[in-house]
Amino acid sequence: MSPLTEQQAKEYWRRNVSLMVKLMVVWFVVSFGCGILLFDFLNQFQIGGYKLGFWFAQQGSIYTFVVLIFYYAKKMAALDIEFGVEEE
Amino acid sequence: MDLQTLSYLFVGGTFALYLGIAFWARAGSTKDFYVAGGGVHPVSNGMATAADWMSAASFISMAGMISFMGYGGSVFLMGWTGGYVILAMLLAPYLRKYGKFTVPEFIGDRFYSKTARVVAVICLILCSVTYVIGQMKGVGVAFSRFLEVEYATGLFVGMVIVFFYAVLGGMKGITYTQIAQYCVLILAYTIPAIFISLQLTGNPLPQLGLGGKVAGTEIYLLDLIDRIVVDLGFKQYTTDVRLSTLNMFAYTMSLMIGTAGLPHVIIRFFTVPKVKDARSSAGWALVFIAILYTTAPAVGAMARLNLMLTIEPEPGEFLVYEERPQWFKNWETTGLLVFEDKNGDGLVQYSADPAINDMVKIDNDIMVLANPEIAQLPNWVIALVAAGGLAAALSTAAGLLLAIASAISHDLLKGMIAPNISEKQELAASRVAMALAILGAGYLGLNPPGFAAGTVALAFGLAASSIFPALMMGIFSDRVNKEGAIAGMVAGIGVTLFYVFQHKGIMFIPGTEFLGSMQPNWFLGIEPNAFGCVGAVVNFAVAAAVTKVTAPPPASVRELVDHIRIPAGASTAHDH
Numbered sequence: 333m334s335p336l337t338e339q340q341a342k343e344y345w346r347r348n349v350s351l352m353v354k355l356m357v358v359w360f361v362v363s364f365g366c367g368i369l370l371f372d373f374l375n376q377f378q379i380g381g382y383k384l385g386f387w388f389a390q391q392g393s394i395y396t397f398v399v400l401i402f403y404y405a406k407k408m409a410a411l412d413i414e415f416g417v418e419e420e
Numbered sequence: 421m422d423l424q425t426l427s428y429l430f431v432g433g434t435f436a437l438y439l440g441i442a443f444w445a446r447a448g449s450t451k452d453f454y455v456a457g458g459g460v461h462p463v464s465n466g467m468a469t470a471a472d473w474m475s476a477a478s479f480i481s482m483a484g485m486i487s488f489m490g491y492g493g494s495v496f497l498m499g500w501t502g503g504y505v506i507l508a509m510l511l512a513p514y515l516r517k518y519g520k521f522t523v524p525e526f527i528g529d530r531f532y533s534k535t536a537r538v539v540a541v542i543c544l545i546l547c548s549v550t551y552v553i554g555q556m557k558g559v560g561v562a563f564s565r566f567l568e569v570e571y572a573t574g575l576f577v578g579m580v581i582v583f584f585y586a587v588l589g590g591m592k593g594i595t596y597t598q599i600a601q602y603c604v605l606i607l608a609y610t611i612p613a614i615f616i617s618l619q620l621t622g623n624p625l626p627q628l629g630l631g632g633k634v635a636g637t638e639i640y641l642l643d644l645i646d647r648i649v650v651d652l653g654f655k656q657y658t659t660d661v662r663l664s665t666l667n668m669f670a671y672t673m674s675l676m677i678g679t680a681g682l683p684h685v686i687i688r689f690f691t692v693p694k695v696k697d698a699r700s701s702a703g704w705a706l707v708f709i710a711i712l713y714t715t716a717p718a719v720g721a722m723a724r725l726n727l728m729l730t731i732e733p734e735p736g737e738f739l740v741y742e743e744r745p746q747w748f749k750n751w752e753t754t755g756l757l758v759f760e761d762k763n764g765d766g767l768v769q770y771s772a773d774p775a776i777n778d779m780v781k782i783d784n785d786i787m788v789l790a791n792p793e794i795a796q797l798p799n800w801v802i803a804l805v806a807a808g809g810l811a812a813a814l815s816t817a818a819g820l821l822l823a824i825a826s827a828i829s830h831d832l833l834k835g836m837i838a839p840n841i842s843e844k845q846e847l848a849a850s851r852v853a854m855a856l857a858i859l860g861a862g863y864l865g866l867n868p869p870g871f872a873a874g875t876v877a878l879a880f881g882l883a884a885s886s887i888f889p890a891l892m893m894g895i896f897s898d899r900v901n902k903e904g905a906i907a908g909m910v911a912g913i914g915v916t917l918f919y920v921f922q923h924k925g926i927m928f929i930p931g932t933e934f935l936g937s938m939q940p941n942w943f944l945g946i947e948p949n950a951f952g953c954v955g956a957v958v959n960f961a962v963a964a965a966v967t968k969v970t971a972p973p974p975a976s977v978r979e980l981v982d983h984i985r986i987p988a989g990a991s992t993a994h995d996h
Contacts, residue, residue, distance in 0.1 A: 336986065341982060341985075341986060344985075344986060345985050345986075348985075352509045352510070355505075355509065356505070356509065359502065359505045363498045363502050363672065364669060364672065364673075367494060367498055367672075368494075368665060368668050368669050368672065369665065369669070371491075371659075371661075371665075372659075375658075375659065379631060380628075380631035380632060380640070381630070381631040381632055381633065381640030381641055381642045381643065382630070382631040382642065383642075383658055383659075386491055386494075386642075386658045386659070387631070389491060389494035389497070389498065390486075390491075390493075390494050390497055390714075390717040391627060391630075391714055391717070393497075393498050393501075393502065394497065394498070394501045394710050394713055394714055395710070395714070397501050397502055397504060397505050397706055397710075398703060398706050398707055398710055400505050401504065401505060401508040401509075401699070401700075401702055401703035401706055402700065402703045404508060404509055404699060405508070405696070405699035405700040405702075405703055408513075408696070408699055409696050409699075412696065412987055412988075416988070417986050417987050417988035418696070418987065418988065419694045419695060419696065419987055419988060
């Protein structure tokens, strides 16, 4: 059913997973990293009235999540076209 | 116009709108009923998902919890948004490609087992039912507070409205009503927030106001809150860690993967036309959710400040009880705000020290609902908040009821008991299942079982420990077999339930908690609500171990997994 050879299908999946892993690392760093584990360290910096760790936990992580999803959607749409597996 | 009339006007107006949509978007086929025909635009689906997702807990309780937890409340902010990244990358596109109607159906096919499907149905019903009780309570409370009708009457009116659009329209009716409900709830949330941010900081954007200076002074708003709460003996607002760093980590992780595993959220992504749309639609959903979720910390902090400044207008000078404002009296009559003059001086003394604290109870939920009153905003804003709270509760209830009804009519009836029923019969059955689910939820809303209070958090733990790992393994491995998946789900949900019950009582019945709710007995200091991610780890581990010692899955599974990983050839959601 798939228009790809087994080799191509493997390559498509590998590229998808590699993009996914990179973005999941960012996802982890901004929330669990900056918002929780590095919280005390980052709090010595300020953006306006926000301590930086606090900002990541209550604002910054959420903005980053939104950017991550759209970036993934855009990259994958391009990958679909490259492999000729986009839908009509 | 007085508040009562305005509230009736706003709530009545929005209800008329929902009913209008119900007649316009009737379902003509099972495909309409389960996945809204599969032709919902990704932005529209994003908006509907946002309303589906943001419940009475998000709208009413979350800002209040942040108000009193400070930094610790971040677990809800990150946990309830970060799950969408997981959904968009790890689950939604592949499940959409598979193109079936329900979550248990995928689990049943991927693990080539009716037992797996039934176990998934049980997990789905457990998490959705615990979740829906909270929504029904939200409807009843919003009615009784703002329209001053009986709790039961309010609940009944809410049920009738949901009945109309959910039974008539199924997913199709629910989708279009949810879009309207999103608009109502987001206006109701942001308008008071903008007013309050302007009042306090001069900045109309609450997200910026929270990081700004208090109007007319040179002091930052967050610094002022920190100073006031610390003076009264509370922990510093911006650094108050929830129990421990590890606990915050576990709590956030449980809420994230719980979000990604909640069936009523996942099925929303079955309604878009293409795999590509499933990816971007998750992004749109998060945009619409983020508008509320980035406003909530500002609402929480500003409400806390306004409350503090009402009780203690000048440092060391407390409010005279006899001169308390009207909102104070209103909330006292509901029992959500309790004052007890411990030293008999007639002053409202607020302190972290229970011996001298006169504010015996300030319920979390007051903060959003009373916020406009505390900030002395006009009556129409308060009426709008009532309509918004109802929109949030109704939209989530409808989504959950659909997930329950389709599990019953599609997975149990069509999938097991009577596979040969026609499409028409199945559509009729799904309507009956929906009606029964509404009646059941209404009954549980009227007679909330003892465990209703802590259940929304439990729903996340259950989804995180059962459905999420099963879906992940189904997509990312072609090796995990039916024995592994079933054992994993049972072990994951079992461990989570066991941990919650041993600390909070079996089915939350007081007195049956055999290890006590005391913190020293917690595993690594993790609170029961945050235990879902440990359950998920158990699920993965058990599934991997059992898979290793049992027969590998048949070759068809390999084909199925290859098929869902590549977008081309996705048809719209179909039944066979």
